Amino acid sequence: MTILCAGINHRNAAVEVRERFAIGTHELEASLSSLRRIDGLFGAVIVSTCNRVEFYASSVCPLRAMDGLRRFLVERTGCTDLPFYSHDSLPSVRHLFRVACGLDSMVIGETEILGQVKQAYSAAADHGATNACLNKLFQQAFRVAKQVRTETRITRGSTSVGSVAVELAGKIFGDLSGRKVMVLGAGETSERVARSLVSRGVRTVIVSNRTFDRAAALADSIGGLAVHFDHWHTAFDEVDILICSTAAPHPIVTREKLEKILQSHRERPLFIIDLAVPRDVDPSVNTIDNVYLYDMDSLEQIARQSIEIRQTEVVRCEQLIDRHVRDFLTWMHQHPTMPR
Amino acid sequence: MEFYLLTGATLCLIAGFAHTLVRVSAGKIQPGRVNLASMVGAFALLSLDLWMRGQVQRSCPLYSLFDVLLFMAWATALLYFLVGSAYRLSLLGTFTSPLVLFLLLLAQLAPLSRDPIPATARDPWIEFHAALSLIAYGAFALAGIAGLMFLVQDRQLKKRKGGSLLYNLPPITELAIANTRLILLGLIILTVAFAAGFLSGMQVNTLKFWTSATIWVAYGILVLLRQIHPLAPRKTAILSLVALGFILVTLPAIQHLSTAK
Numbered sequence: 001m002t003i004l005c006a007g008i009n010h011r012n013a014a015v016e017v018r019e020r021f022a023i024g025t026h027e028l029e030a031s032l033s034s035l036r037r038i039d040g041l042f043g044a045v046i047v048s049t050c051n052r053v054e055f056y057a058s059s060v061c062p063l064r065a066m067d068g069l070r071r072f073l074v075e076r077t078g079c080t081d082l083p084f085y086s087h088d089s090l091p092s093v094r095h096l097f098r099v100a101c102g103l104d105s106m107v108i109g110e111t112e113i114l115g116q117v118k119q120a121y122s123a124a125a126d127h128g129a130t131n132a133c134l135n136k137l138f139q140q141a142f143r144v145a146k147q148v149r150t151e152t153r154i155t156r157g158s159t160s161v162g163s164v165a166v167e168l169a170g171k172i173f174g175d176l177s178g179r180k181v182m183v184l185g186a187g188e189t190s191e192r193v194a195r196s197l198v199s200r201g202v203r204t205v206i207v208s209n210r211t212f213d214r215a216a217a218l219a220d221s222i223g224g225l226a227v228h229f230d231h232w233h234t235a236f237d238e239v240d241i242l243i244c245s246t247a248a249p250h251p252i253v254t255r256e257k258l259e260k261i262l263q264s265h266r267e268r269p270l271f272i273i274d275l276a277v278p279r280d281v282d283p284s285v286n287t288i289d290n291v292y293l294y295d296m297d298s299l300e301q302i303a304r305q306s307i308e309i310r311q312t313e314v315v316r317c318e319q320l321i322d323r324h325v326r327d328f329l330t331w332m333h334q335h336p337t338m339p340r
Numbered sequence: 341m342e343f344y345l346l347t348g349a350t351l352c353l354i355a356g357f358a359h360t361l362v363r364v365s366a367g368k369i370q371p372g373r374v375n376l377a378s379m380v381g382a383f384a385l386l387s388l389d390l391w392m393r394g395q396v397q398r399s400c401p402l403y404s405l406f407d408v409l410l411f412m413a414w415a416t417a418l419l420y421f422l423v424g425s426a427y428r429l430s431l432l433g434t435f436t437s438p439l440v441l442f443l444l445l446l447a448q449l450a451p452l453s454r455d456p457i458p459a460t461a462r463d464p465w466i467e468f469h470a471a472l473s474l475i476a477y478g479a480f481a482l483a484g485i486a487g488l489m490f491l492v493q494d495r496q497l498k499k500r501k502g503g504s505l506l507y508n509l510p511p512i513t514e515l516a517i518a519n520t521r522l523i524l525l526g527l528i529i530l531t532v533a534f535a536a537g538f539l540s541g542m543q544v545n546t547l548k549f550w551t552s553a554t555i556w557v558a559y560g561i562l563v564l565l566r567q568i569h570p571l572a573p574r575k576t577a578i579l580s581l582v583a584l585g586f587i588l589v590t591l592p593a594i595q596h597l598s599t600a601k
Contacts, residue, residue, distance in 0.1 A: 157507065164502075172497065174511035267572050269513060289572045292497045302502035 001133050001332060002062045005092035006069055006084045007047075007054030010106050013083050015050075020077050023048040025123075031076075032129040038068030043131035045124040045138065047099070049116045051106055056096060058133040062088055093137065093328050097321045100145040102154065109154040109310040114145050136331060144324040151320065152313045157306025161189065161299045164306075165273045166196045169241055172271050172292060177201030182239045184208050184232060184253075185246030186218040189275045193243055198222055206239070208232040210246065236261050242272045244280035253281040259288065273299070342389050346410075346448060349385035352378045353441040360434055375433050382440065383417040390414055396456040402470040403457045405595045409447035411471070412591070413440045415478030423482055423522065431509055435485045465540030472533035473552075477587055479526030480559065483519055484584030487577035490515040494574055516573035520566050523580055527559045548594050555590075558583055 008018060023031050023046055035044040040061035047054045059065035066086060073082055087095055098104045100117050121138040124130050130138075149155055158164040173179055179202050183194050186209040194205055205224030209215035212228055219226040227235045246252060253272070262270065267290060274281040274295040286293040356378025390410060393401035401407040420436045489509060496506040509515075534556060537544070544552075562579055565571035 157502065168497070170511065171493075171506060171509075172512050174514045267516075286498060286500075289574050294500055298500035302500075305502045 001042075001336070002059055003089045003092045003133065003137060003332075004057045004059055004062055004065060004069075004086065005054060005095050006066070006086040007052060008083055008085070009052035009054070009104065012085060017083060018051070018053060020079065021053040021073070023053065028123055029127055031072075032124060032127045034072055035069070036129055038065055038072065040064040041068060043124075043134040044129050045121050045134055047117055047120040049113065052099070052104075054099070056092065056134065056137070058131055058137075089332070090325065090329065094321065094325050096137065096141050097144050097324055098318075100141040101148045101317055101321065102145075103314060103317055103321075107159050108307070108314065109156070110159075111149070111155055114142070118142065132335075133332070137328065140324055140328050144321055147324075148317050148320055152316045153309055154313045154317050156309045156313075157302070159303050159306050159310070161275070161296065161303060162193045162196050164299045164302045165193050165243075165294065166200060168292070168294060168302075169197060169271055170200070172269050173240060175201070178203045179240040180204045180206070180238050181224075181241045181243065182206045182208065182232065182236065183218070183224075184229075184242065184244045184280065185210075185248075185276065186214045187245035187275065190243045190245035190273075191218055191222075193273060193275070194218075194222055194224075197241065202241070206232075206235050208235070233257070233261055237264060238268075240268065240271065242270065243275065244272065245275040246280050248276070248280060249278060251280060251282040253285065255282050255284045255288065258285055258291070262288070262291070275299075342392055342454075345385045345389040345392070346444070349382040349389070350441065350444050350448065352381035352385065353437055353444065356382075356437050357441060360437075375437060379417060379420065379433055379437055379440070382437075382444075383414070383421070386410065386414045386417070386444075393456050400467045400471050401456065402467065402474070404453060404455075405450075405592055406447050406452040406454050408474065408591065408595050409443050409452075411474045412477055412481070413443035413447070415475045416440050416443070416481045419475070419478045419482050419522075423518070431489065432482075432485065435489055436482065439481060439485060463540050463542070465536050466542050469533050469537040469540060469542070472529055472536060476526045476530035476533055477591070479522050479529060480580070480584055480587060483522035483526060483580045486515055486519040486522055487580040487584075490519055490573065490577040491581075494577075512573075516576070519573065519577055519580055520563075523559055523566075523576075524563050527556070527563055530556055530559070551590050551594055555583070555587060558586070 008021060010018070013021075028046065028048075031046060032044060035041060035046075035055070035057065041057050041059045044055060044057040047056070055069060057065060057069070070082060073084070074080055095104070096117075100114055102109045102111060102113050105113050117138070121130070121134075125135070158167045169176055169179075176197060177200075179197075181194060181197055181202050181204070183190050183205060186207055194207075198205060205219065205222055206227055207215045207219040207222075207224050208227045208229050208231075209218070210229050212226065215226040215229075218224070225235075242253070244253065269290045269292065272281055272285065272291065272293045274293060277296060279295055281293055281295070283293070283295075285291055356375045359374045359378070390401055393407065393410075397403065402411055416436065417440050420433065420440075424432050424436075490512060492505065493509040493512045493515060496503060496509070497512060534552070562571075562576065562583070566576055
């Protein structure tokens, strides 16, 4: 029995190519049935995400199965020039394990891919498209992914400005439910951060922008309240997180102004995320007790640090993966006549 | 036997501490099970040792500085298990075990008499007072540790550099709450302990009385300022560490005055 893998991903194909080959949930059953009809192919799993379209199959006649897969893709897309990579047993197994661990992802160590692979396998199993060999292969892939996550730092930290900000909010407040956020300047990044915070349970979002309509529109879309820009400080009571991204040429939040506002803030911490360039918040604000100020540079530095940590962990991950690949291939050799 | 129990407890903590150091040097600061296991082992051995000393003395073993240090180490570990499970503060054990180890090493390395003092006629109220006072000091020790963790996390957040400590220490708000509540818990226990002392009608050396009263008043003011006045969590954390330092310095003196009496 041979394990085959063929596919395209974000590295070898642009998005317009990937979208032509993508297989949606509604097409999955029909596609799996077509693959099952290929001569010499005993089982198949299709992993189709925004960054990859990959076919995993088991076969005793790899060349015939590959020809059949190629025919299937040409019929489906009408494209004769297939930019697909293809591997046989050892590299296929290794590739799947790397994908499940997030090592083949655009952001190394991201964990969403594992859920997507699990979903793809479970859909194939539900449609009766897997066999003993593929079942064992995917179970082993999930095991290695779990081990890599727990034994290495490949998922450590956040890798984007938005997720770093949300993670820091968690390190200041713990549970974010019931917290109040104020957004000064309705920019794209501040909107993204505000949305992430809302998804983590933030209670109230107040939006203030020089153009009131823009503030109202953003407040509307995230279930918040809009206030006029001239009155933002009057709505500051009980605000826990302040996100700034105005286009003001000078700091709009100064130490003097903030100290006056914080008199009614009692001892609650205040987390300020300054996404504006030039900065909206005077850096000396960070010296006030209980106030934590992060600007673009500091958020990006933390994100970079996480990426570096993840990159240094890749070698350890590969070693773990190699061990599991050997285990799986040994199992395959020990079961040459497994049920199809 | 007692020697082996104490040595075993100390070795447990040293092993846990060494393991933590190795993990930290490898860039891993996640709370490990080894540290918890070492604390559980040390606590069990220390409990057995104190029980045996109590059997010989036919009373709670609190009559020498050696006993007091052991009992305070035991009380700190006990409160860690109670508070640690209630607050689930990551790394609290990592910060607590060095303090417990310090108290054990101090008891064993300082030139202190280890001989149990057999009981003559002893007042249960006085024993209750002494035991409860040391448990209160254990709560203050843990409050100081929570305060130290708060200051470390505050520094990490102010530095804006990220890093393993930042990710592994608990949220700063939770540390501030734990710090305040542990001070309050210690103060309540100490108040009950002092009430028991008054009920017993025990004779107290003036200096010991005023030292103990200073500790009680200091923590009382801290709680009052935190509850009524908005004393910032950072200042509370610093003051709880200062107060803990005061206790650790004056405890031997108080014990010396008690035995001298």
